[in-house]
Amino acid sequence: MEGKFSFINYKGFSQKELEKLPIEELARIAHEAIKEWDKLNQRLNQDSTNSNRAPSTDTPEAKAKRKAEEKTPTPKHGARKQGAQPGHKAVSRPLLPLEEGDIVVNCKPESCIHCGESLEECSDPEPYRQQHYDIEIIRRVTEYRKHEIICPCCGETTEGTLPEEANRSAYSADVAALVVTLTGLFQMSRRMAKLFVEEVLGIPISVGSVSNLENEATQATQPVMEEIEMMAQNASHGNADETGFGMKNGQRGWLWVLVTEPAVLFRLFLGRGQEWASRLLGCFLGILTTDRWCGYNHYPSERRQLCWAHLNRDFKSMRANGPDGEAIGKALMKAAQQMFQMWHRFKTWKKNQEKRGMKVSMTVLESQIHSIRARIKVLLEEGAKRGLPKCGTILKMEPLLWTFTQVEGIEPTNNSAERAVRPAVLWKKRSFGVESERGGRYVESMLSIWATSKRNGVSPVLFLRKLIHSHRTNTPVPSIFSASFK
Secondary structure: OOOOOOHHHHOOOOHHHHHOOOHHHHHHHHHHHHHHHHHHHHHHOOOOOOOOOOHHHOOHHHHHHHHHHHOOOOOOOOOOOOOOOOOOOOOOOOOOOOOOOOOOOOOOOOEOOOOOOEOOOOOOOOOOOOOOOOOOOOOOOOOOOOOEEEOOOOOOEEEOOOOHHHHHOOOOHHHHHHHHHHHHHOOOOHHHHHHHHHHHHOOOOOHHHHHHHHHHHHHHHHHHHHHHHHHHHOOOEEEEEEEEEEOHHHOEEEEEEEEEOOOEEEEEEOOOOHHHHHHHHOOOOOEEEEOOOHHHOOOOHHHEEEOHHHHHHHHHHHOOOHHHHHHHHHHHHHHHHHHHHHHHHHHHHHHHHHHOOOOOOOHHHHHHOHHHHHHHHHHHHHHHHOOOOOHHHHHHOHHHHOHHHOOOOOOOOOHHHHHHHHHHHHHHHHHOOOOOHHHHHHHHHHHHHHHHHHHOOOOHHHHHHHHHHHHHHOOOOOOOOOHHHO
16 A cells, blocks of 8 residues: 555454555554554553652552552561551640639549548649540620610701621621631631531521631731742742642633742642743742743753652653663662662751751762762663653753752752642642632632741631731731741
């Protein structure tokens, strides 16, 4: 047959018709079919350990296979068992200070169990204390009654004036803070929050009122979001990541996060390109740790660190590309494992040295990892020569893999951003995204306040309560970085 066609064009051919084809054509068809089969087989075998897929997308079979591979017939020397480890710090309930209304029950023996002597006049200066917790839910209703009084002198009617708080909302700042805590911090649905407030507190409320209280909280948090944005964009180093997030009219949005030491900033944008990454980073000039997504390529390479956790997935995926891929991928994974072991040993040693008052230079780590870096570069060059996917791309960005060996305080992975974005992924799964611009701002502010407050040891619930009180009374907005909320 003249011309070259895809092997799909021969799908309807019978065996006799295929036998009439030249041997060269049959060989070409077989070669194309094998390549297509290999490509589809690789896609079929993808999971969260060898691709960018989320762990939640793994099938039960993939999870079972991964667990079977991780288990060994006999535990390795020093393998940890489940439960608390030796030397683990015990966790117990702290004794709360007694306040007005708390009850103390003294359990004293009446007589000695040995001789029968009365012990009523004796006391124990340090008795064993065990506290039992209970709650009392009290609903208070403030009813405002506006009177119209007819003057007995002139016969004209005069109305009373309601205070400002009566006209603002039917719900106090404390009720508003509770509702926002349920839907924003604990990510409860509006209908479930409505049910909780009605059934537990005995306060009637509608789903629309819940939405209105969320909008009020969004307005109250705008000064705080500006403060978080300023602190995050002026940090010395940070981690960035993004995840898909549904928006109104079926549009696909992207929720971006910038994680720094003092603050965590979330922003919901319509796109995932460099324009939106620039809007997230703003004036950020520190060391930026990310994955290899091209949206960050505009950032100066001398101030970037690539995530090694993502590289490990790529190395594992290389092993599915025939014998060459198997050998090179396995060697790269082994070298990465050695790098992590050396990195953790260096951190432990550095910490011990600093406790003794000695300063450690990062050149120590750089010299220790030099041989591993050279080996990984050789393996990537060999993989690029043999046409293995991603080897050439990683090789071009090779200097960005080792920033953590030169700058103190930089981690080799992007785990900080991955952990920060996890609550956002769960929110998306429960709610399927947002349906309005107002909803998007609410998601941004609640996620930012939750993560930033936890990072600074601040109670997010107490902070939201004081924030809404300040918003309603037009008093100065509290700082989320203040120690008064701890």
